[in-house]
Amino acid sequence: MLDPPGHSSMDTVAHHVSTAYGREANVRRVGCLRETAGTEHAVLRRLLGAPPSGRGARYAPHTVVCGLLARGPLVLAIGDAQWCDEGTLRFIDELMRSSHPEPLTVLLHLPRGVPTPAAAAFHELATRDYCTVVDSARPRPAGTTAPAAEDVAELARSEPRLLAVARAAAALHSTDPDLVGALAGLPPQAADRLLEEAGTRGLLPGPLPLRGTRPLWDTLSEGERQRWYAQAAEILNDAAAPVEQVADLLLEQSRLDRPWMRTVLREAAAASRHHRPAAAVAYLTRLHAAGTEDAAVHLDLAEALVDIDPSAARAHLARLAGAPSGTAHRPIRDHAAGLLPFVALMLHDSPDSPAALGTLLRRTTAGGQDAPPAGPGPRDTGTAPAAPAGPASSTPPPTPVSPRPAASARAFARPTEHLVLAARALRTALTADGPEARETAVADARRVIWSGRPHTAWAAVAAARVLTLADDTATALDHLQRIVADSAEREELWAESHAASVRALVLLDAGRATEAAEAASAASRLADAEGATGGNPLATIALARALVARGDLDRAQEALRRIDGRRLEDCFWAHHHHLTALALVERGRGRPEQALRLLERCGTSLEAAGVGNPVFTLWWLHSTELLMLLDRPGEAAQRAEHGQELAERWLTPRSMGLGLLARSMVAGPSDRVELLTESARVLARSSDRHAHALAELHLGTELLRRSDRGAHPRLRTALATAARCGLGSVADQARRALRSSADRHAPAVLSQAERPVAELAAAGKSNRAIADTLCLTARTVEYHLTNVYRKLGVTGRAGLTKWFAVHPSQPASARALGDAS
Numbered sequence: 001m002l003d004p005p006g007h008s009s010m011d012t013v014a015h016h017v018s019t020a021y022g023r024e025a026n027v028r029r030v031g032c033l034r035e036t037a038g039t040e041h042a043v044l045r046r047l048l049g050a051p052p053s054g055r056g057a058r059y060a061p062h063t064v065v066c067g068l069l070a071r072g073p074l075v076l077a078i079g080d081a082q083w084c085d086e087g088t089l090r091f092i093d094e095l096m097r098s099s100h101p102e103p104l105t106v107l108l109h110l111p112r113g114v115p116t117p118a119a120a121a122f123h124e125l126a127t128r129d130y131c132t133v134v135d136s137a138r139p140r141p142a143g144t145t146a147p148a149a150e151d152v153a154e155l156a157r158s159e160p161r162l163l164a165v166a167r168a169a170a171a172l173h174s175t176d177p178d179l180v181g182a183l184a185g186l187p188p189q190a191a192d193r194l195l196e197e198a199g200t201r202g203l204l205p206g207p208l209p210l211r212g213t214r215p216l217w218d219t220l221s222e223g224e225r226q227r228w229y230a231q232a233a234e235i236l237n238d239a240a241a242p243v244e245q246v247a248d249l250l251l252e253q254s255r256l257d258r259p260w261m262r263t264v265l266r267e268a269a270a271a272s273r274h275h276r277p278a279a280a281v282a283y284l285t286r287l288h289a290a291g292t293e294d295a296a297v298h299l300d301l302a303e304a305l306v307d308i309d310p311s312a313a314r315a316h317l318a319r320l321a322g323a324p325s326g327t328a329h330r331p332i333r334d335h336a337a338g339l340l341p342f343v344a345l346m347l348h349d350s351p352d353s354p355a356a357l358g359t360l361l362r363r364t365t366a367g368g369q370d371a372p373p374a375g376p377g378p379r380d381t382g383t384a385p386a387a388p389a390g391p392a393s394s395t396p397p398p399t400p401v402s403p404r405p406a407a408s409a410r411a412f413a414r415p416t417e418h419l420v421l422a423a424r425a426l427r428t429a430l431t432a433d434g435p436e437a438r439e440t441a442v443a444d445a446r447r448v449i450w451s452g453r454p455h456t457a458w459a460a461v462a463a464a465r466v467l468t469l470a471d472d473t474a475t476a477l478d479h480l481q482r483i484v485a486d487s488a489e490r491e492e493l494w495a496e497s498h499a500a501s502v503r504a505l506v507l508l509d510a511g512r513a514t515e516a517a518e519a520a521s522a523a524s525r526l527a528d529a530e531g532a533t534g535g536n537p538l539a540t541i542a543l544a545r546a547l548v549a550r551g552d553l554d555r556a557q558e559a560l561r562r563i564d565g566r567r568l569e570d571c572f573w574a575h576h577h578h579l580t581a582l583a584l585v586e587r588g589r590g591r592p593e594q595a596l597r598l599l600e601r602c603g604t605s606l607e608a609a610g611v612g613n614p615v616f617t618l619w620w621l622h623s624t625e626l627l628m629l630l631d632r633p634g635e636a637a638q639r640a641e642h643g644q645e646l647a648e649r650w651l652t653p654r655s656m657g658l659g660l661l662a663r664s665m666v667a668g669p670s671d672r673v674e675l676l677t678e679s680a681r682v683l684a685r686s687s688d689r690h691a692h693a694l695a696e697l698h699l700g701t702e703l704l705r706r707s708d709r710g711a712h713p714r715l716r717t718a719l720a721t722a723a724r725c726g727l728g729s730v731a732d733q734a735r736r737a738l739r740s741s742a743d744r745h746a747p748a749v750l751s752q753a754e755r756p757v758a759e760l761a762a763a764g765k766s767n768r769a770i771a772d773t774l775c776l777t778a779r780t781v782e783y784h785l786t787n788v789y790r791k792l793g794v795t796g797r798a799g800l801t802k803w804f805a806v807h808p809s810q811p812a813s814a815r816a817l818g819d820a821s
Contacts, residue, residue, distance in 0.1 A: 001109050014075050017105050025105075026068055029077035032084045040087040043078060047088070060522055061091055063500070065104070066488050067526050073103035081108035081122070089121035096130050152219050161186060165194040166203040167216050171232040171249070175204060182235050183228075226253055233264070243268045244276070247283050256290045266297065273304060278491035280304045295320060295332045302336065306343060307457045307487065307495035314343045335416075338364060342419045346458045346494075352572045353609040357427040364420055422448045422459035429466045432612040432650040442470045449479055457483055457495030461502050469613055471652035473510045473687035480506060497527045501539040505577065508546050509615075511690030514726030517546040537563045541577045548584045549690060551728030557585055572609065576602050580617045588729070592626045599623040614646035614655045624662045637666040654691065657683035661695050672702055680714075693721040693730045701737050712738070739793075750791060757784040761797055762804040 001013065017025040028047055036042040048064045068074045076092075078084055092106055108125070125131055155163045161184070168183035168191075169175050181191030198204050203216070217225050233249035237260065247268030250261050269283040284301035287294075302316035320336035341360055344350045350360075425444035428437050445466035448459050460483055467476040480503040487496035500523035507516035520543035527539055540559055547556035560581060568575040579602040586595035602619045614620070620643040627636035640662040647659035660679035664672050676699035683692040700714030715738045722731035750758060760770045767781045774781075794800050 001107055013105065013107055014077070017073050017075055017103075025073040025075050025103075026071060027075045027077060028068075029075075029079065031079040032081060034083045037083040037085055039085055041091070042085050043088040044085075044091055047076060047078070060518075062095070062488050063484070063496070063522050063526055065095060066491075066496070069102050069104060070493070073105075075105045075107060077107040077109065079109045081110055084108070084122065086121045089125060093121065093125055093128065096128070152216060156219055161190070162194050162198060162203070163216070165191055166198045167228060168232070169195065169198070169204055170216055171228050172236065173245070175199075179235055179239060183232055222254075229253065230261075233261070237264060243271055244279065251282060251286055256286075262287060262290070269300060269304070273300075276490065277304050278308060281308060295323070295329060299332050299336060303339070306339075306346075307490075307492040310343050310346045310494055314340065314347060314349075317343060338416045339419070342416065342423070342456075342458065345423075346456075346498075348571045351570045352426075353611075354427045354430040355610050356572075357423050357430075358610075361420065361424055361427065364416070418448055418451055418459045419456065422462040425466045426462045429469045430611050430613050430616060432614070432646070435649065435651065438470055438650055438652065441466050442472070445470075449475075457487060457492065457499055461499050464506070465502060468506045468509060469615055469650075471615075471654045471687055473506060476506055477503065477510075497523065497539075500526055501542065504539055504542040504546070505573075508542055508549070510687045511549075511693065511727065512725050513546045513549040513690070513728075517543060517550065517726070520546055537566060537568065537571070538574050538577070541574060541581050544581045545577070545584065548581065548588060549727050549729060551588075551732060553585055553588045556581070560585065576606060576617050576619075579605075580619060580622070583619075583622060587622070587626065592629050596623055596626045596630070599626070612646060613650055614643060614658065615650070615652070618658065620646070621658055621662050624665050628665050633666060640666045653682050653686035654688045657686055657688075657695065658691055661691065661698070664698065673699070673706075676702060689721055689725045690727055690730070693718045693725070693727055693734075696721065697730055697734050697737070700734070704737060704740065750788060754784045754788050754791075757781055758788040758792075758800060759804065761785055761788075762800045764797075764801075 014025050014027045030043060030047045032043055044061055048061050065074070078088075092108075096104070096106060108122075152163065164184040165180055165186065168180045172179050172183060174180065175195050177188040177192035177195060180186075180195060181188045184191060184194075186194070195204065217228075220228070229249045229252050233246050233253075236249070237246045243264055246264050250256065250265055253261065256262050256265070265283045265287050269280040269287075272279040272283070281301065281304045284297060284304060287297050288301055298316060298320055302313045302320065305313035305316065317336045317340040321333055321340050323333060341350065341363070345352050345356075345360070350356060421444050425441045425448065428444065429441035431437065445463035448463035449467075461480065464476040464479045464483075467473070467479070480499050483499040484496055484503060487493075487499060500519065504516050504520035504523050507519055520539050523539035524543060540562055544556040544559040547553070547559065560578075563578070568578055579598050583595040583598035583602070586592075586598065599619045599622055602617060603623070606616070606619070620639055624636050624639045624643065627633070627639060640659075643662045644659040647655040657679050660675050660682060664675035664679060667675050676695060680692065680695040680699050683695050686692065696714050696718035700711045700718055703711035703714060715734050719731055719734035719738065721727075722734060756774060757770055757776075760773060761767075765773070767778050767785070770776070770781050771778045788800070789795065792800070792803055794803055
């Protein structure tokens with residue numbers, strides 16, 4: 001939008017958007033600054049508050065925008081756009097190309113008379129078909145010679161053919177003269193001429209919301225308007241237009257009184273099911289509301305809703321599963337009955353503990369659902385899986401099922417197989433029952449991930465959780481990020497929120513506290529924006545734990561208060577991570593007894609649920625540390641031994657390294673260093689940066705206690721790892737230990753050549769005087785002093801003097817005489 005200097009039309013556009021949609025638009029505006037024009041994403045950061053860098057930053061702004069759009073129409077207004085940075089402009093381009101159906105308007109405001117924007121991305125935006133230059137006085141394309149909202153009644157009297165052409169173009173969303181002429185009842189040549197005139201007079205559809213065509217229909221009754229749209233849909237259908245374009249027009253019809261209309265909606269739902277599930281829901285909902293008794297349509301609607309609104313999906317599935325035999329085909333009832341318990345699992349209507357998953361798997365198999373073979377297998381490309389190539393699972397083998405009759409041309413080929421496979425992988429990983437459990441669980445999880453057939457987000461996220469437990473965090477994070485991005489693009493609200501919450505928890509398990517806090521905050525905002533479908537508090541718990549790791553106990557406690565009073569016992573993952581988070585806050589507050597009680601409660605609950613995985617929560621490691629702090633070494637030794645036994649059932653670098661770390665806490669002085677050294681070595685190969693930093697910290701502290709010179713590099717490694725990952729608590733402990741190390745061992749770390757130079761410099765000698773005294777060159781003196789400053793952590797002679805005042809030693813001259821004698 002071009003405006004005179006000192007004038008802005010942002011309020012006019014915002015009002016126009018609100019009027020067009022009939023709802024108040026949410027306007028976010030920011031002005032660009034010349035000094036930040038070269039800073040990547042500077043404007044985007046101020047506009048959306050999204051992180052401009054780091055893992056997952058590409059999708060974070062999209063997540064924020066999706067949350068804002070869920071509330072209503074959105075206007076992103078950028079003033080002085082000639083200074084907008086390239087990164088923000090590229091994001092706008094990507095956003096507009098991926099959000100075409102959304103109620104989104106982006107306004108780039110340019111004062112007249114300013115220099116042309118230098119950013120190449122700005123000129124690329126100007127060439128896009130979604131972009132237009134808008135007159136500052138009115139929200140219509142610049143260059144038109146008449147107002148966009150002429151007196152329609154007068155136009156209907158004086159130029160009815162022109163009005164008919166404008167209405168036809170608006171209904172068809174097209175300016176093709178053949179199509180417009182067919183709808184307006186005119187020859188293509190006449191339609192082409194009138195289209196040109198309508199464009200000149202500002203009557204044609206434009207890029208603003210609702211195409212700016214609302215006044216064209218003001219003089220028509222609702223029935224007349226629907227007849228226009230029905231005829232437009234029929235013309236587009238006969239012209240072989242995309243079926244979804246035709247179906248969009250049928251959504252506005254109050255009656256689907258022609259057979260072809262229902263056929264189009266079904267075809268559009270099938271075409272959009274996997275890339276635009278929200279549109280598929282709209283088409284199927286319209287069919288269902290029209291009184292369609294087709295049970296297959298009802299089932300399609302339920303399946304499309306699973307990742308968008310599982311509560312609504314559950315209601316549809318329950319009606320289908322309980323339908324009388326005469327109202328739904330048996331395959332449809334069986335499929336609905338098989339899918340229903342998994343949707344209940346997603347909503348936490350039934351617990352997701354290993355015992356509950358085992359019961360579900362037994363019922364599914366007994367109910368006739370096909371169970372996939374256990375163990376490693378080839379990548380699933382949609383064909384029946386091959387015979388198991390790995391160890392057998394405790395799940396019974398597949399039960400032969402007699403062929404089922406087709407129903408409404410819909411195929412029912414084991415629709416819940418991926419859900420069964422994911423549930424089995426998750427149960428196997430949690431129970432960790434036997435040395436082959438990890439290989440079996442990982443094989444099942446990878447088959448879910450690489451499956452060629454579409455599957456729900458719950459199954460995909462469950463597979464990522466299994467890979468995280470198996471210490472393949474990199475694959476799990478990549479997979480979760482794809483789920484978040486794909487779900488956002490597909491408008492699957494529940495799936496996006498669920499995957500984002502689990503991704504935050506996986507980042508936390510990897511010890512990446514800074515990224516985990518950012519991801520958890522974004523997931524919490526997303527859950528708030530979409531109404532917290534499913535009510536999963538996992539994002540809030542992950543945020544609290546990340547804040548504890550960063551040393552911010554006040555904010556962590558504030559986050560946990562948001563879920564006070566909520567019943568979490570049926571939310572298996574959330575419940576136990578919540579207990580762990582509460583315990584860590586209590587420990588940080590200096591209340592070890594309260595923290596230990598919470599951890600014991602967590603451990604008892606996990607044991608009752610049949611969990612044998614050592615890395616699901618680290619309650620046993622934290623309680624070992626607390627028992628030693630409370631001077632209860634006998635109980636601590638039993639807890640460490642229990643952790644080691646669990647680790648041996650689930651052999652990963654992380655589990656084995658944590659088992660060694662727990663044993664080192666209760667070991668005697670003769671074994672402690674050896675155990676810590678091995679723990680640090682093993683954890684360095686794991687994905688858990690937090691545990692590795694802790695092992696290095698404990699090892700460095702133990703070596704420091706023994707006055708071992710190897711303490712310093714260990715503490716440095718702990719500090720570097722903790723600082724890089726945002727582990728504020730570990731970093732603070734490492735810094736304190738390093739300061740203590742410097743105070744106790746600094747004279748020893750200075751070489752025989754550096755020590756006399758340092759002492760003479762502390763006594764106030766110049767470099768030349770030191771060189772003459774010690775028979776050195778001035779350059780050698782400078783070299784030694786640089787090393788001294790680095791080793792002692794001081795910045796100059798003044799700091800050196802203060803340090804030697806606290807650590808007096810024999811004068812260099814006296815030592816030199818003594819050495820000479």
